[in-house]
Amino acid sequence: MARPKIALIGAGQIGGTLAHLVAMKELGDVVLFDISEGTPQGKALDIAQSGPSEGFDARMKGANDYADIAGADVCIVTAGVPRKPGMSRDDLLGINLKVMKSVGEGIAKHAPDAFVICITNPLDAMVWALREFSGLPHNKVCGMAGVLDSARFRHFLSLEFNVSMRDVTAFVLGGHGDTMVPLTRYSTVAGIPLPDLVKMGWTTQEKLDGIVQRTRDGGAEIVGLLKTGSAFYAPATSAIEMAEAYLKDQKRVLPCAAHVDGAYGLKGMYVGVPTIIGAGGVEKVIDIKLDRDEQAMFDKSIDAVKGLVEACKGIDSSLA
Numbered sequence: 001m002a003r004p005k006i007a008l009i010g011a012g013q014i015g016g017t018l019a020h021l022v023a024m025k026e027l028g029d030v031v032l033f034d035i036s037e038g039t040p041q042g043k044a045l046d047i048a049q050s051g052p053s054e055g056f057d058a059r060m061k062g063a064n065d066y067a068d069i070a071g072a073d074v075c076i077v078t079a080g081v082p083r084k085p086g087m088s089r090d091d092l093l094g095i096n097l098k099v100m101k102s103v104g105e106g107i108a109k110h111a112p113d114a115f116v117i118c119i120t121n122p123l124d125a126m127v128w129a130l131r132e133f134s135g136l137p138h139n140k141v142c143g144m145a146g147v148l149d150s151a152r153f154r155h156f157l158s159l160e161f162n163v164s165m166r167d168v169t170a171f172v173l174g175g176h177g178d179t180m181v182p183l184t185r186y187s188t189v190a191g192i193p194l195p196d197l198v199k200m201g202w203t204t205q206e207k208l209d210g211i212v213q214r215t216r217d218g219g220a221e222i223v224g225l226l227k228t229g230s231a232f233y234a235p236a237t238s239a240i241e242m243a244e245a246y247l248k249d250q251k252r253v254l255p256c257a258a259h260v261d262g263a264y265g266l267k268g269m270y271v272g273v274p275t276i277i278g279a280g281g282v283e284k285v286i287d288i289k290l291d292r293d294e295q296a297m298f299d300k301s302i303d304a305v306k307g308l309v310e311a312c313k314g315i316d317s318s319l320a
């Protein structure tokens with residue numbers, strides 16, 4: 001059987017890291033696409049030359065023409081601009097919306113059967129716009145945010161409890177932004193919910209609240225430190241987890257920005273929810289019951305996402 005073909009649209013910090021991870025995990029052959037001439041070709045050649053030492057079998061190709069992504073099984077989209085210090089994700093909307101239009105059209109024409117994972121910010125609005133521009137089925141287009149947000153939460157919790165990150169599970173809902181909703185009662189250490197760990201004296205409510213806030217600000221903390229761009233190692237790893245779930249039909253339960261139509265009382269919008277990802281793409285949205293406080297936080301997050309989608313419609317009349 002031929003190796004899967006993985007198209008990485010955007011060959012910047014995340015795109016290059018994605019290509020390296022695909023090769024190291026032997027998930028398939030890579031086409032690294034960018035409008036910048038030379039960048040995807042240079043990165044593809046550099047990564048290919050790590051093959052003899054690493055011992056992987058994966059072809060790497062750099063491209064500036066969408067024809068090269070023809071027949072891709074997976075497309076991971078990072079094309080656009082990242083944040084600089086002082087910028088919010090929403091500040092990227094105007095410029096990245098135009099990018100989504102060209103990317104959506106390129107995918108529609110050359111890789112209409114692909115599973116598409118969007119990473120470009122502001123995430124929930126960009127994945128919605130990318131789906132609209134591409135016209136692909138909703139279950140084949142989703143956004144990466146929840147896996148990263150919950151990884152950040154898990155990392156901070158593992159430091160607080162001094163336990164392995166593998167034994168910490170975390171649950172994050174809502175839009176990818178300041179209004180994301182980390183759900184403490186569904187987050188555990190080896191199955192013990194966080195509120196119980198507070199009662200057991202493992203941590204205090206104040207410390208837990210601080211960790212929740214640090215998770216919400218997780219992206220900004222890294223932007224502030226790097227000064228020239230945003231996080232890229234963990235965002236790439238998170239998207240690879242989703243791509244692998246699709247390619248290997250793993251039926252992973254992963255939070256992602258999925259099209260929600262009916263669940264959570266929502267009518268056809270993209271937002272972060274728990275999903276099952278397998279060979280059918282986003283095969284199911286898991287509709288959990290929220291308590292009053294959680295619902296209030298979720299509603300606020302939904303309003304923020306709706307505001308961004310409306311702003312997109314204001315900028316590009318074809319979306320209205």
Ligand code: A3D
Pocket residue numbers: 009010011012013014015033034035036039078079080081082083092096099102103119120121123144145148176229230231232235
């Ligand atoms: P960066 O290193 O700047 O790479 C972006 C690449 O996109 C550059 O190589 C550009 O040349 C390329 N590009 C620009 N316009 C086009 C176009 N029209 N077609 C094809 N390629 C184009 O950024 P990055 O890799 O650090 O980040 C990429 C995106 O991911 C940004 O929008 C970030 O805000 C976003 N991001 C999202 C998360 C989430 O958790 C959702 C996390 C981190 C970054």
